[in-house]
Amino acid sequence: MMNTYNLISEQKKQKLIIVLAFTLVFSSMSATMFNVALPSITHELSLTPSQAAWIITSYMIIYAIGSVAYGRLADQYKLKNLLTAGLIFFAAGSLVGFFSTNFAFIISARVLQAVGASVFPASAMLIPSRYFPPEIRGKALGITSTGLSLGVAVGPIIAGIITTSLHWHYLFAVSIIPVVAIPFFRAYLDNTKGRSAKMDYLGAALLAGMVTFVLLGISMQHIYYFIISILLLGLFVWRINTAKEPFIKAELFKNKRYSVILLLFACSSGIGFGLPYLTPLLLADVNHLSPFTSSLFMFPGAAITALLAKKGGELADKKGNAVLAYIALSFYFICFISLSVIVGHSPYFIMLAIIFGYIAQSFCQMSLANTVSQVLLPTQTGVGMGLFMLTNFVGSSIATTLMGTSLNHHNGVSGYTNIYIILSIIVVAMGMIYTDVIRKTVSSTQHVSK
Structure with missing residues (x-):
């Protein structure tokens, strides 16, 4: 069994965890800022309450599914490549949102943002677990938690200031900043990748569908969403017990x-x-x-x-x-x-x-x-x-x-x-x-x- 704690030097570990905490600030900010701006967006674009809710719900659904998907992919592929892809998607979604002029573009922007941002919650847990031994892992998790907490603290305040003094479009501009972390992740992370295995796309689709309909049922409060999610859960359980290389x-x-x-x-x-x-x-x-x-x-x-x-x-x-x-x-x-x-x-x-x-x-x-x-x-x-x-x-x-x-x-x-x-x-x-x-x-x- 390979010891992953020695894959990178102690100096790189300390720099890596700081860069990760930096990106986590913006990840948690992106999840909270638009709650403050939602009334302004709704009024400017003349959205219905249900349409406005999708600005939050679409992000939440993709973010939740992506956290598991990136975690699974991290067992097979280089973590530095996954983080690079995530940051690029996050920046691309932010650019689309900054220039968005209608509801469809905003939803597309939030989905792209979530596809990218969902790499962060998995990485926030995975990097301390993979590279830091148990006796110092708590400190590493504490630093990543600092980034998350700081984003939660300043997100609503920054959103209030930007929405009031500038325009809600600039909330997307703030979310472009983390892309500067790409060269640092690529410099500090190792090139190790997990074992090669076929991706269980059916299992992944069943899990994604189950999570989607659970979250839709919760947000929309319709019983048939929960019924569909239970059916998909049954199929997912069948899949992980019968597939040679199940998704989980x-x-x-x-x-x-x-x-x-x-x-x-x-x-x-x-x-x-x-x-x-x-x-x-x-x-x-x-x-x-x-x-x-x-x-x-x-x-x-x-x-x-x-x-x-x-x-x-x-x-x-x-x-x-x-x-x-x-x-x-x-x-x-x-x-x-x-x-x-x-x-x-x-x-x-x-x-x-x-x-x-x-x-x-x-x-x-x-x-x-x-x-x-x-x-x-x-x-x-x-x-x-x-x-x-x-x-x-x-x-x-x-x-x-x-x-x-x-x-x-x-x-x-x-x-x-x-x-x-x-x-x-x-x-x-x-x-x-x-x-x-x-x-x-x-x-x-x-x-x-x-």
Whole structure:
């Protein structure tokens, strides 16, 4: 089994992880900026609400599918070539968007952007797993988390400034910048590629179709989308159990620790998305603040998280992933139980509470990602990390729909309070599941040592 930790020098590793964090800033910005600009685009192009929603939905669907596809391709092809292709697609989509004059061009631009940007979530997990040994991997994941958190922090603010002072077209111009990272990736990454194997296009198509119809069902809330997704799921399960070289090997899902971590990450992504989704609604509906003012109250949480992300990774390296995970779960609980009490009070109290939530989301992702990287075989790392990131999109999409539906029936202070109480209960359940996983892991380790 090849040791991939020595494929590149220590100096190149440090430069590589910084370049990756740089591109992740723009990746997360691109996913959030257009939420702020959506009203301006809708008004200027006279779009219907359903048309406007596709500007976000089209990006989300391609982004989710692409994260798994790039992860699978990373097991076969040179990572530097995949990142080069991704950055070119991302820049091309941004150029199309900058010169777009109608709805069709905007959708085409967002799809191209997503095809390119979806290389980043897989790479953010894969590069630390492939090139950094377990004793320093947490620090590397902390640096990539810093890039993601910084993008989340500044994205809405930059979008508000650009949309107000210039024009929403310039949001696409900002997204062209990451293309400058191509020569650095090609200089710092090695030329190693995975084993040669035939691509299972049917399996890939079935997985893509299943994910697409799940996300469509969530966003459109039509039952027949879910029925189609269940049928495609059945065909996908059949395919991975019968194909000689399936897109995803069935053995991956037989790894119980991996499957439980996927469940925990889906839950973490869902409740974590309650912060950027619920907080602007809460501040607008209850505190009567404008979207831009709301983003200013949310900025400290994301900014502090970006500053602490590296420290969180170092803590995982020194004390173990479990310590970081329990800190994350504790912070989640403090955040949501506090919000359930202070809804309707000063927005400054809300700003303080969500700081704990943002830190919790970052620490939880780092801890679970580090754990996943240790339970996967080297040949499974690419697709395993891709599936790991896929749960992020599915979990957050389901959570958004459920939270929105709940607010439609119970709006106002009581509606938000009830949601935050439920999220607190989910955190407690996650803690119980995680504790059980840790207990069984320790027991298994002791048994093997005997």
